[in-house]
Amino acid sequence: MKAIVISQPGKPDVLRVQDYPTPEYGPDEVLIEVKASGVNRADLFQREGHYPAPAGVPADIPGMEVAGTVVACGDAVTAWKPGDGVCVLVAGGGYAQYIKAREGQCLPIPPNFTFAEAACLPEAISTVWSNVFQRGQLKAGENLLVHGGSSGIGVAAIQLGKAFGARVIVTVGSDEKGAACIQLGADRYINYKTQDFASELSAVGIDVILDMVGGDYFPKNIGLLREEGRLVYINAVNGSRVQLNLSQIMAKRLTLTGSTLRGRDYAFRKALSAEIHKEVWPVITAGRFKPVIDKVLPFTEAPAAHELMASSQHIGKIILSWE
Ligand SMILES: NC(=O)c1ccc[n+]([C@@H]2O[C@H](COP(=O)([O-])OP(=O)(O)OC[C@H]3O[C@@H](n4cnc5c(N)ncnc54)[C@H](OP(=O)(O)O)[C@@H]3O)[C@@H](O)[C@H]2O)c1
Numbered sequence: 001m002k003a004i005v006i007s008q009p010g011k012p013d014v015l016r017v018q019d020y021p022t023p024e025y026g027p028d029e030v031l032i033e034v035k036a037s038g039v040n041r042a043d044l045f046q047r048e049g050h051y052p053a054p055a056g057v058p059a060d061i062p063g064m065e066v067a068g069t070v071v072a073c074g075d076a077v078t079a080w081k082p083g084d085g086v087c088v089l090v091a092g093g094g095y096a097q098y099i100k101a102r103e104g105q106c107l108p109i110p111p112n113f114t115f116a117e118a119a120c121l122p123e124a125i126s127t128v129w130s131n132v133f134q135r136g137q138l139k140a141g142e143n144l145l146v147h148g149g150s151s152g153i154g155v156a157a158i159q160l161g162k163a164f165g166a167r168v169i170v171t172v173g174s175d176e177k178g179a180a181c182i183q184l185g186a187d188r189y190i191n192y193k194t195q196d197f198a199s200e201l202s203a204v205g206i207d208v209i210l211d212m213v214g215g216d217y218f219p220k221n222i223g224l225l226r227e228e229g230r231l232v233y234i235n236a237v238n239g240s241r242v243q244l245n246l247s248q249i250m251a252k253r254l255t256l257t258g259s260t261l262r263g264r265d266y267a268f269r270k271a272l273s274a275e276i277h278k279e280v281w282p283v284i285t286a287g288r289f290k291p292v293i294d295k296v297l298p299f300t301e302a303p304a305a306h307e308l309m310a311s312s313q314h315i316g317k318i319i320l321s322w323e
Contacts, residue, residue, distance in 0.1 A: 001096060002096070004017060004302045005061055006047050009048055010049075020061070020096060022097075023098060023099060025072065026074050027075050028103055029074045030077055030101055031071050031100050032066065033071045034067075034068040036068070036319050038120060038319055040064055040065070041151070041235075043309075054092070056091065058096075064123050065094055067109060067118035067119040068322075070084045071098075074103075079103045085115075085118070086101075088107065089261070095302060104273060105273055107121070107122065107276065115321075124317070125160070128153060131234055132210050133279075138207070139164075139165075139207075140166065141166070141167075143169065143205060144161045145169050145201070149181040150180055153212065155317075162185040168187055169188045169189070171192045172192070178190075180292075206226060207225075207226055211234070213238050214233065214239055215239035218243075222249075227252045227253055229254050229255070230254070232257055244256075291316075293316055293317050294317060296320075297318070298321055305320055
């Protein structure tokens, strides 16, 4: 098969198309012919040599989400058959023509979704469901603040927040990104390049914050949270060392949490996929969640896809097509 391989740590041009052995699947695994691979910020960190793949997946093939067709099933597989369209969150190896996945990780491609649209779903929805809804316990009627509102994760957080009855406020780096977030249902945007989100939102009272920025956002986030508020970290691109006044945690009874999906075991991934299928797939199939694709590029243009993501000019997802 063909795969996009990180030939050495470095800039986007270290990504090369190479021949690679097709994965051998086990008894409870399916072999998927990949039609579309989602590009995620973490793939850039991996390419630079800062985010090694966990054991069990190819160390040199990035990619954490794919959509495609099941072409073969292990003897113990009961949920899928050859020909089924699936999308799946994987721990690595997603930039390849074929990938294996355990059956409980896979989700059906929603009706009328293209492979590119389906490849937008696994990483963003898993991250948002696990962090905003499971860890952050977002409830209808609450205020959700999403930093990086136009990111692949952000556009999913906006739509799921709204679908489950929250008021959603986002921070973005341009008014164009803000307008796109409003179109997706966000109630308000703050352009952090021209406005200070902490003073703009000081009178609002936020229940849940999804943050990937960290650094100087931390004290601002803590200040904005209401009593019983939840602050959820999924990255800290501006710095992960912060100072905390514990009195604020106690006075407002705050919850500070966060997680990374990549290292989670199969039991967690299987349970998460099952819950997403039960809770989120009905929202998607009812047409209340739109995949937001900035660009679909052929797999041979993986370096350009990484350059586009690094530029942060995109809104929503960047997809590599194998069709
Ligand atoms: N913990 C987990 O399990 C998990 C899972 C998935 C993703 N993540 C994290 O969630 C974030 C979003 O992922 P994604 O794949 O959706 O990425 P993405 O589409 O590239 O979005 C990242 C966005 O963050 C904003 N941003 C703000 N400050 C930034 C900075 N200093 N450097 C770069 N971007 C900055 C940019 O938008 P503006 O122009 O508006 O600033 C950018 O578009 C990433 O940090 C990723 O690592 C974590």
